[in-house]
Amino acid sequence: MFDHMDIILSAAIIAAQIGLGVLFADLMSGIVHWYIDTYGDPKTPILGKHVYWPTINHHAQPLDCTRASFWSRNGPNLALSAAFLVVFLILGWINAFTLSALATGVFASEIHVWSHKPKRKRPPLVHWLQRRGVLLSPKEHWQHHTHAHNTRYCTVTNLLNPALDRLRIFRLVEGFVEGFGRRKPRDEIMGIGPLARGRRIMSRARRFVAAHAWQVRRMVTAPVPKLALA
Ligand SMILES: [Zn+2]
Ligand SMILES: [Zn+2]
Numbered sequence: 001m002f003d004h005m006d007i008i009l010s011a012a013i014i015a016a017q018i019g020l021g022v023l024f025a026d027l028m029s030g031i032v033h034w035y036i037d038t039y040g041d042p043k044t045p046i047l048g049k050h051v052y053w054p055t056i057n058h059h060a061q062p063l064d065c066t067r068a069s070f071w072s073r074n075g076p077n078l079a080l081s082a083a084f085l086v087v088f089l090i091l092g093w094i095n096a097f098t099l100s101a102l103a104t105g106v107f108a109s110e111i112h113v114w115s116h117k118p119k120r121k122r123p124p125l126v127h128w129l130q131r132r133g134v135l136l137s138p139k140e141h142w143q144h145h146t147h148a149h150n151t152r153y154c155t156v157t158n159l160l161n162p163a164l165d166r167l168r169i170f171r172l173v174e175g176f177v178e179g180f181g182r183r184k185p186r187d188e189i190m191g192i193g194p195l196a197r198g199r200r201i202m203s204r205a206r207r208f209v210a211a212h213a214w215q216v217r218r219m220v221t222a223p224v225p226k227l228a229l230a
Contacts, residue, residue: 013096014096017095017096017097017100018096018097018100019100020097020100021096021097021098021099021100021101021102021103021104022100022101022104022156022157023157023159023160024097024101025100025101025102025104025105025108025156026104026154026155026156026157026159026160027154027160028101028105029108029112029153029154029155029156030153030154030155030160030161030164031153033055033153033154033155034153034170036051036052036055036056037055037056037059037149037150037153037186038150038170038174038185038186039183039185039186040052040055040056040186041186042056050076051076059145059149061211062116062145062208062211062212063116063211063212065112065113065116066113066116066117066121073109073110073113074106074107074109074110076109077105077106077107077108077109078106080105081102081103081105081106084102084105085102088102104156108155108156111135111136111155111156112136112141112155112156114126114130114135114136115130115135115136115137115138115140115141115155116138116141133157133158133159134157134158134159135156135157135158136154136155136156136157136158137158140152140158140161141155142208142212145208146205146208150170151165152165153170
């Protein structure tokens with residue numbers, strides 16, 4: 001009896017650690033993405049060219065990532081996760097939480113790319129998980145590309161973004177950094193007049209809609225659900 005309870009309890013703890021690992025990796029994806037979008041300077045040595053610029057350029061060319069090779073899409077995440085794995089092995093930090101976070105980190109870039117692919121190019125299981133918000137859905141990520149790139153930063157699941165945006169966590173940190181660190185967010189998002197900012201948002205939205213015509217078509221042509229009268 002107690003053996004069964006122990007097994008169930010252990011399985012529940014491992015499942016919770018795996019879930020928390022995924023959420024931790026999701027949060028990290030949001031923090032890194034926010035940092036690059038807000039402060040990333042493409043002129044920074046090494047990181048500027050290989051990390052900041054591809055992320056910034058993704059706003060202007062959102063579908064380019066779907067055409068990149070598998071290794072250019074996932075190589076940096078794989079290398080970074082392997083480096084962390086070595087560190088965790090040395091420190092003895094190997095458990096369900098750290099392994100889950102590392103495994104999610106390996107696939108984080110691919111999960112983001114899936115949100116830009118049309119349904120016919122996504123594996124059915126991925127589509128199923130996207131519809132349930134376990135993996136980042138196209139609709140969720142679209143909000144980042146249409147809202148001046150200053151919301152919906154997390155790119156692994158749909159789960160953390162609404163709370164982070166509602167609590168204005170990133171705006172609070174930006175205010176703190178500007179107040180105490182005297183560092184302003186990059187000009188792309190803030191620091192320009194409201195009219196120019198509005199125009200910039202509209203032009204980005206138009207560009208994104210043009211690039212995602214397949215999604216717009218699907219939304220327009222989707223059958224309207226009939227209301228069942230009781
Ligand atoms: Zn994107
Ligand atoms: Zn972005």
